[in-house]
Amino acid sequence: MARQRGVLFVVCLISLATLWSCRLPKMCVYSQCNTDSGPRTTPASSTNIDDGLDLSQPDAPFVSWPLARVCKETTWTPGIVFVCDNNSGGIGNIRNYILTCVRYAIEAGAAGLVLPTIRTRSEADLSSLMQSQQGFDYFFDEGHFRKSLQGACPQFTIYSSTDDIPNAMSPFQAEPLTPRNLGVRGGCDNRELNKHSDRFGLQFRAHVQQHAEEFNMLLPSPKHPRGYRLNWGVQWDFPVHRDGPEFVASFGGLLKFRADILDLGRKTAAYMRAFAAAHDQAERSRAYAGMHLRTESDALSNWPRFENQSGAYLKRASSMKLQAAYLATGNKTEAEKLARSASSTYDMGVVTKHELLKDHPVDLKALEVLTWDQQALVDFVVLLDCDYFLGVSPSSFSMNVALKRHLKADGLHTRPWKVGGDGDAWSWLVGSYQRYWDDWLFMYDSLWP
Ligand SMILES: *[C@@H]1O[C@H](CO)[C@@H](O)[C@H](O)[C@H]1NC(C)=O
Ligand SMILES: *[C@@H]1O[C@H](CO)[C@@H](O)[C@H](O)[C@H]1NC(C)=O
Ligand SMILES: *[C@@H]1O[C@H](CO)[C@@H](O)[C@H](O)[C@H]1NC(C)=O
Numbered sequence: 001m002a003r004q005r006g007v008l009f010v011v012c013l014i015s016l017a018t019l020w021s022c023r024l025p026k027m028c029v030y031s032q033c034n035t036d037s038g039p040r041t042t043p044a045s046s047t048n049i050d051d052g053l054d055l056s057q058p059d060a061p062f063v064s065w066p067l068a069r070v071c072k073e074t075t076w077t078p079g080i081v082f083v084c085d086n087n088s089g090g091i092g093n094i095r096n097y098i099l100t101c102v103r104y105a106i107e108a109g110a111a112g113l114v115l116p117t118i119r120t121r122s123e124a125d126l127s128s129l130m131q132s133q134q135g136f137d138y139f140f141d142e143g144h145f146r147k148s149l150q151g152a153c154p155q156f157t158i159y160s161s162t163d164d165i166p167n168a169m170s171p172f173q174a175e176p177l178t179p180r181n182l183g184v185r186g187g188c189d190n191r192e193l194n195k196h197s198d199r200f201g202l203q204f205r206a207h208v209q210q211h212a213e214e215f216n217m218l219l220p221s222p223k224h225p226r227g228y229r230l231n232w233g234v235q236w237d238f239p240v241h242r243d244g245p246e247f248v249a250s251f252g253g254l255l256k257f258r259a260d261i262l263d264l265g266r267k268t269a270a271y272m273r274a275f276a277a278a279h280d281q282a283e284r285s286r287a288y289a290g291m292h293l294r295t296e297s298d299a300l301s302n303w304p305r306f307e308n309q310s311g312a313y314l315k316r317a318s319s320m321k322l323q324a325a326y327l328a329t330g331n332k333t334e335a336e337k338l339a340r341s342a343s344s345t346y347d348m349g350v351v352t353k354h355e356l357l358k359d360h361p362v363d364l365k366a367l368e369v370l371t372w373d374q375q376a377l378v379d380f381v382v383l384l385d386c387d388y389f390l391g392v393s394p395s396s397f398s399m400n401v402a403l404k405r406h407l408k409a410d411g412l413h414t415r416p417w418k419v420g421g422d423g424d425a426w427s428w429l430v431g432s433y434q435r436y437w438d439d440w441l442f443m444y445d446s447l448w449p
Contacts, residue, residue, distance in 0.1 A: 068152040082228055084102065268378055269386075389426060
């Protein structure tokens with residue numbers, strides 16, 4: 001009995017001591033934090049040169065050091081060539097597919113990269129995605145891409161096409177690759193981002209080795225190059241914030257829009273300012289809202305409907321005293337419907353790019369020779385320019401615009417967009433934010449603006 005009591009006493013004593021000692025280090029740490037608020041530990045290179053850059057601009061200069069740093073950390077293998085062409089959809093999907101592919105190519109140490117191409121879709125049936133391939137310059141500025149990527153990562157050789165890879169087999173063949181399949185998947189939803197992106201390089205090299213042994217092939221080398229093609233649908237896969245905010249904020253800058261489309265976008269934005277001033281006779285305010293109405297025939301059925309989008313947009317814009325709005329949508333009928341309701345309920349003037357360019361025949365012509373998806377780039381540029389953007393989640397186009405505008409906050413140091421709230425100072429996306437998977441919220445974690 002006495003012995004038991006002794007044990008109890010000791011246990012009590014130990015517990016008390018543990019409790020007490022647990023408190024102590026905490027208190028120390030706190031006080032240290034309070035007194036030691038000296039110099040911030042941001043790297044010097046990121047403070048002077050790059051601060052004050054407005055990375056939300058469609059033609060912002062490319063900040064290369066975050067990419068250069070990632071490329072320097074990689075083990076490169078000459079003879080491994082990545083092909084980034086199995087993509088589809090609008091600009092949001094295409095951009096992120098290409099960026100995902102390039103990011104994985106770096107991690108794989110693929111010293112060869114074929115200039116990405118873009119798969120078009122049918123104009124007659126927007127949901128028919130798998131049409132012919134177009135070149136990189138269907139959307140983007142090729143010179144800018146080459147210069148920026150090579151400048152940051154001289155380890156890459158960029159081939160204009162698969163025909164240009166020296167010593168490649170003819171016809172060229174590439175092994176299809178879904179990066180996340182190289183790790184042990186785990187989790188319970190197959191839309192889960194790749195939790196093994198840090199280990200992808202190791203796993204990829206092991207895969208290459210194993211494959212060579214299995215099929216009795218030579219390892220990749222400049223004499224025996226080996227192609228890898230990222231499969232369709234891998235664009236929402238890479239947990240972008242693993243690379244730090246400066247990388248997230250700058251990487252997308254590789255994909256600048258083609259100069260003529262950028263120019264047309266800027267002109268359209270200028271016409272929009274004039275429209276806003278003319279509409280708001282009293283104030284002559286040139287401010288305008290940007291709206292992305294995503295109700296085209298290929299919008300998914302469980303997305304917010306026309307009424308949900310238009311109602312929320314108009315209410316919000318009017319509460320911000322915006323009397324003019326630029327409307328991006330591929331559906332003319334619905335555009336007219338929204339414009340009517342804006343005019344009758346809020347005395348707000350709403351126009352589309354086609355209406356703005358009506359009085360500028362040369363520009364209208366330039367717009368009309370573009371395809372539906374190319375015309376959307378003009379919208380993208382104007383929406384980046386507007387004073388407040390209203391879009392819809394989970395449209396990758398809306399998300400892309402909102403996240404790029406969000407870079408205004410702190411440039412390179414921008415913290416992630418807060419998902420599911422009231423938006424930020426520049427944008428708000430209506431939508432459903434309950435379910436991480438079914439509401440496609442994982443896209444916010446895998447998108448480079
Ligand atoms: C593109 O990806 C799809 C889906 O993963 C796959 O079935 C198809 O074979 C790929 N195309 C090529 C050319 O590899
Ligand atoms: C436009 O929206 C209407 C519904 O208001 C729909 O019936 C039509 O298919 C849509 N058109 C396109 C081109 O998406
Ligand atoms: C859309 O509006 C309807 C009716 O107002 C509402 O029941 C529904 O929950 C809304 N959906 C979304 C996604 O906001």
